Amino acid sequence: MKVIIAEKPSVAKNIAEAIDAKQRRDGFFEGKDYIVTWAFGHLLELYDSKDYDEKMGSWRMDNFPFIPEVFKYKVKQDSNDRSQVDQGAYKQIETIKSLINREEVTGVISACDYDREGQIIGDIILDYLEVSKPVERLLLNEWTADEVKQGMQKLVSNTTMRPLSDAGIGRQWADWIIGINLTSVATLKYKRGGSKALNIGRVLLPTLKIIYDRDLEIENFVKEEFHKLTGNFTGLSEGSEAYEGNYYEDGKDKFEDKGQLEKIKELIGKKEFEITEKIVEQKKEYPPSLFNLSGLQGHVxxxxxxxxxxxxxxxxxxxxxxxxxxxxxxxxxxxxxxxxDKAQKVLSVHKKGLPYEEEIKFHKGKRVFDNSKVESHSAIIPTYMTAKGLSPDEKVVYESVKNRFIMQFMPIAEHEEVTLHTKPKEHTEEFPESGVFISKGRTQKVEGWRKVEKIQSKEKLLPALEIGDEIKLLKLKIDTKGTQPPKHHTEKTLLRVMETCGKKLKTAKESASDTETDADSDEDENEVDDVDDTNQDSEEEVELLKSILSGFSIGTPATRAETITKLKRVGYITAKGKSLICSEMGRKLVETLPVKTLFDLEYTGKLEKTLSDISKGEVPKSAFLDLIVKFTEEAVDQIKQDAFHIIYEDTSQQKPRGDSLGKCPGCGADVVEGEKGYGCINWKGGCKFVVWKEDRFLSSLKVSPSKQTVVRLLENGELFSRSFVNKKGDKFSAYLRYELNKETGYYSWKMHF
Incomplete structure (x- = not known):
């Protein structure tokens, strides 16, 4: 008898059905040879800092950096009341423990998702329960009955998964170290009022920087004006249709000098024209690649x-x-x-009944099947199960995946591109030798895979003209246009940048349609074109694959979506339609936080690449964590030493603050009157400047500070009084300075005469 631990109840049910463990119990399924139980994702979580040391219960700048000597786990806390244990998680942990401890149970099978997080969900539970029985690993890409049965015949020892577990644990500990320390000190230093913290994270900040940089590009964009000359022509034969051509000279059709085009227009306005060249090209259009997660998210x-x-x-x-x-x-x-074989079976199920069923032919081409393009898990495809009763949302995602899969086995789409060169019949010295009007047309010859999602081809027909045909000029027009700024990032474009860690990769289509449009043009935001019209895998596609598969990225497919959601939730970005825009708080954070490494895409990419290398057994977890600890200690010190400024102030529940009495000599923030003293408003940021109303030293001199006293102290740096009284009761005159003791970090009075 063995205990199988699945990541979620729904997966446990799928496994139980496949291996005939049909008896439903409280927290598990039981069969003849197997007991199937489950987690609810993470049942356990890392200790909070205050769990290690009570003093960490209150945020004080002096407490940081804080790095635990040994990381510990506990049953996760209730999401609604962090002071209480999640009772559901506690009960399930106890259930798993009791099942594994059964005398007849000889081993455990971890059946959590086959990825970094899935591996540690199982491993952390097993380590927490101190399981000594043998542990095996079930590694699957889907939960159909056939796959489960086959997977149970190919179990591997869980010890072989140690590198993947190290990568997951390394990621978790690193994010705890950076998050706990830098979120705390940044909040203390730069935020005032409210209960929410300034979130600082390894993946969060470089993603914010991507959006910030694009916003800045748009704001700093300088429009460059250019001019184009367009001609309308027609053949001389009866019924010949009109067509349009753009004027090119030395291979370009955009001109800074409008006068240059006006001369050409005047010169050729009454000339006769002819077709001097006709180029006909047959082009193939391969379907877009199968979806990975970022591709699916971008598409939808x-x-x-x-x-x-x-x-x-x-x-x-x-x-x-x-x-x-x-x-x-x-x-x-x-x-x-x-x-x-699996893909062929899936295809045979899903092509049945389609109006283009006869056109769907299975093949083993490299565009679909290629081990060099696979890292851990293959691309997303449907299983052989047929979907029934899907919700509208489920239908959108499922149909997208299914259609993209079917596209791979449809005929390659083909179109014909025709290029006509129109020039004056009689060449004159004034007309440039390279001057020519170029017209392009496109005719779809084979729809092929475009039929699957009814993708409309953008046909543009040219009249049937041949080289030497005489042409009549109908009209010449000069248009003034201008370059347009880049567009704000959308989730689709942001995911691509995160996936490639900012590598500026362009498809052939993007390169051909740069941001040069009429100033008053208004592109339809809802228009989507996911089609890659290249004939072969382009250099850009190859580089994209290298980038993705190397692990050099911002976050992982599993975490990028949550990162974007969190940026919105904490108020660093806002969404306007599909556009993502940096908020005022997000801008201040990028511009103010002194730890610039956190915003560096290259640095973040290297960290993610290191985690990828750990999962392959190429880098030890300890080396990675040593790097994270060193970075965090230096970053905390940078923030502590930084000048005072506020990134965000929440005044909604804040008591009104008194007028400023002057600037703090330590950090430059305002000094205001409080109930017990006159202090710096940057006290949460670690500033110790405060003059107590019942200051012991001043009391011993028979004086007490007033507002005016503190104002003079801040203005002059010292106080003078003839009213000080010594122990004998005699008055005397002296100067007082309030100086920072660098050893203790506190201010004290120094007297001189």
Whole structure:
């Protein structure tokens, strides 16, 4: 008898059905040879800092940096009341413990998701329970009955998964170290009022910087004006249709000097023209690649209103747990070559009844099956299960995955591109030798895979003209246009930048349609074109794959959506339609926080790459954590030493503050009157400047500070009085300075005469 631990109840149910463990109990399923139980994702969580040391219960700048000697775990706390243990999680942990401790149980099978987080969900539970019985690992890409049965025949020892576990634990501990320390000191230093913290994170800040940089590009954009000359022509034969051509000279059709085009216009206004060249090209259009998670999120958020990348992931996860699609948190754009038979079976199920069923032909081409394009998990495809009773949201995601899969086995789309060169019949010295009007047309010859989602081809027909045909000029027009600023990031474009860690990769289509449009043009935000019209895998696609598969990225497919959602939730960015824009608080954070490394895409990419290398057994976890600790200690010191400024002030529940009495000599913040003294408003940021109303030293001199006293002290740096009284009761005159003791960090009075 063995205990199988699944990541969620729905997956446990799928496993139980496949292995005939049909008896439902409280917290598990039981069969003849197996007991199937489950977690609810993470049942355990890392200790809070105050769990290690009571003094960490209150945030004080002096307490940081704080690095635990040994990281410990506890049953997760109730999300509604952090002071209480989550009773559901506690009960399930006890259930798992009791099942494993049964005398007849000889071993455990971890069946959590086959990824970094899934590995540690199982491992942390097993370590917490101090399980000594043998542990095996079930590694699957989907939860259909066939896959579960096959997977149970190919179990591996959980010890072989140690590198993946190290990567997951390393990521978790690193984010705790950076998050706890830098969030605390940044909040103490730069935020006033309210209960919410300034969130500082390893993945959060570089993502914010991407949006900030794009906003800045837009604000600093300087429009460059240019001019184009367009001609309208027609053939001389009866019924010949008109067509349009753009004037080119030395290979360019955009001109800074409008006068240059006006001369050409005047020169050729009454000339006769002819076709001097006709180029006909037959082009193939391959379908866009299978989806990885970022691709699926970009496709859905770009095509459908009201969708976020986080929502796409949640719906995809539900479909995965319902056995309808394969593992969604993948970075791969192709299938493993071992999946030929499986893919053929899936295709045979889903093509039935389609109006273009006869055109769907299975093949083993490298665009679909390529081990070099797969990292851990293959691309997302449907399973052989047929979907029934899907919700509208589930249908959007499921149909997107299914259609993209079917596209791969449809005929390659083909179109014909025709280019006509129109020039004056008689060449004159005034007309440039390279001057020519170029017209382009496109005719779709084979729809192929475009039929699957009824993607309309953008046809532009040219009249049937041949070289030497005489042409009549109908009209010449000069248009003044201008370059346009880049557009704000959307979730689709942001995911691509995160996936490639900011590498500026362009597809052939993007390069051909740069941001040069009429000043008054208004592009339809809802128009989506996911089609890659290249004939072969372009250099950009190859570089994209290298970047994705190397692990050099910001976050992982599983975490990017939550990062974008969190940026909105904490108020660093706002969404306007599909556009993502940096908020005032987000801007101040980028511009103010002195730890610039945290915003560096290159640095963040290296950290993620290191985690990827740990998962492959190429780098030890300890080396990574040593790097994180050193970075955090230096970053905390940078913030502590930084000048005083406020990034965000929440005044909604804040008591009105008194007028400023002057600037603090220590940090430059305002000094105000409080109930017990006159202090710096930056006390949460670690500033110790305060003159107590019942100061012991001043009391011994028979004086007490007033507002005017503190104002003079701040203005002059010292106080003078003839009214000080010594121990004998005699009055005397002296100067007082209030100086910082660098050893203690506190201010004290110094007298001189």
């Amino acid at each position: 958020t770009g095509k459908f209103k009201g969708w976020t990348s986080d929502k796409v992931l949640k719906v995809a996860q539900e479909l995965y747990e319902k056995k309808l699609i394969t593992y969604p948190r993948t970075a791969s754009l192709a299938l493993e070559e071992s999946l030929f």
